[in-house]
Amino acid sequence: MRAASVRRRGLISAMLNRRSIRYFSSAPVGEEVARLIIEAGQRAPCVYQSYSVIRLKDPQVRRKVVEIIGDDPPLRAPLLLLVCLDVRRTSRMFSLMTERHVLRTERHPVETVEMLVEMAMFMENMVIAAEALALGSVVLDYPLRAPEEFSRALDLPEKVIPLFLMCVGQPAESPPLRPRMPLRFVYHVDRYRDPTEEELQGYLTEADEAHNSEGYLRKYGNLDVKYREYMSQKVSQSKAQEEEASEVQRFFRASGLIL
Numbered sequence: 001m002r003a004a005s006v007r008r009r010g011l012i013s014a015m016l017n018r019r020s021i022r023y024f025s026s027a028p029v030g031e032e033v034a035r036l037i038i039e040a041g042q043r044a045p046c047v048y049q050s051y052s053v054i055r056l057k058d059p060q061v062r063r064k065v066v067e068i069i070g071d072d073p074p075l076r077a078p079l080l081l082l083v084c085l086d087v088r089r090t091s092r093m094f095s096l097m098t099e100r101h102v103l104r105t106e107r108h109p110v111e112t113v114e115m116l117v118e119m120a121m122f123m124e125n126m127v128i129a130a131e132a133l134a135l136g137s138v139v140l141d142y143p144l145r146a147p148e149e150f151s152r153a154l155d156l157p158e159k160v161i162p163l164f165l166m167c168v169g170q171p172a173e174s175p176p177l178r179p180r181m182p183l184r185f186v187y188h189v190d191r192y193r194d195p196t197e198e199e200l201q202g203y204l205t206e207a208d209e210a211h212n213s214e215g216y217l218r219k220y221g222n223l224d225v226k227y228r229e230y231m232s233q234k235v236s237q238s239k240a241q242e243e244e245a246s247e248v249q250r251f252f253r254a255s256g257l258i259l
């Protein structure tokens, strides 16, 4: 099999050309398609299947999300899914198997990582399934940053932890492919190799230029700032970041999400 010809075909081509889509047409996504996407998500590798997804359909329910985070175009997607880490159901299942199980303890880093990884794989399968149906999608991390507000607004029971929104619909934009690190940063054979500082700087410059020439922040954030400056602010330590981190950590701990 020749890799060059495979790149142009079917699933691999869909994966190599996928971009996040944040503007959608108003074409509805029916319940059958929604169920198909979620079922494809469930076929991802799994350990405990510790996830639940809530379709936000009712305009009143959607309004609650906008009240928490403000308006953002992807929130108008015809299929809006709240992806939750379901420590609640997982813990109940464990209780049926054994009285003294790990999720009742304060220390279960392995299970925590496994639950998060399988949830990520569930989401990625849904992303690919959407592509296969000629739909676009984007993952948003608003719930992760304000889990308590989402939990209250959507009346979630204890230990069902809202982490991501997935917006799906027919694309109403065709953005360019976004930059990725060179394969040599990510793929190592036999021995790990650190990229040099010049290589890292080179990639940061490339990513900055690509986002600026797309007009990424202007288009999606209405921001008049260079991408690299924006990212640098985003990852800077600050009082606001520390406060958010403590609140999120407290909520996670109380929900059984402990690393």
Ligand SMILES: Cc1cc2nc3c(=O)[nH]c(=O)nc-3n(C[C@H](O)[C@H](O)[C@H](O)COP(=O)(O)O)c2cc1C
Binding pocket: 018, 019, 020, 021, 138, 139, 140, 141, 142, 177, 178, 220
């Ligand atoms: C964990 C995670 C959280 C994300 N959160 C957001 C978000 O809050 N807002 C957003 O516009 N995009 C979000 N994205 C999408 C990324 O911005 C996007 O995948 C990245 O810029 C690369 O662009 P591409 O998907 O078009 O290749 C998120 C992606 C992941 C994996």
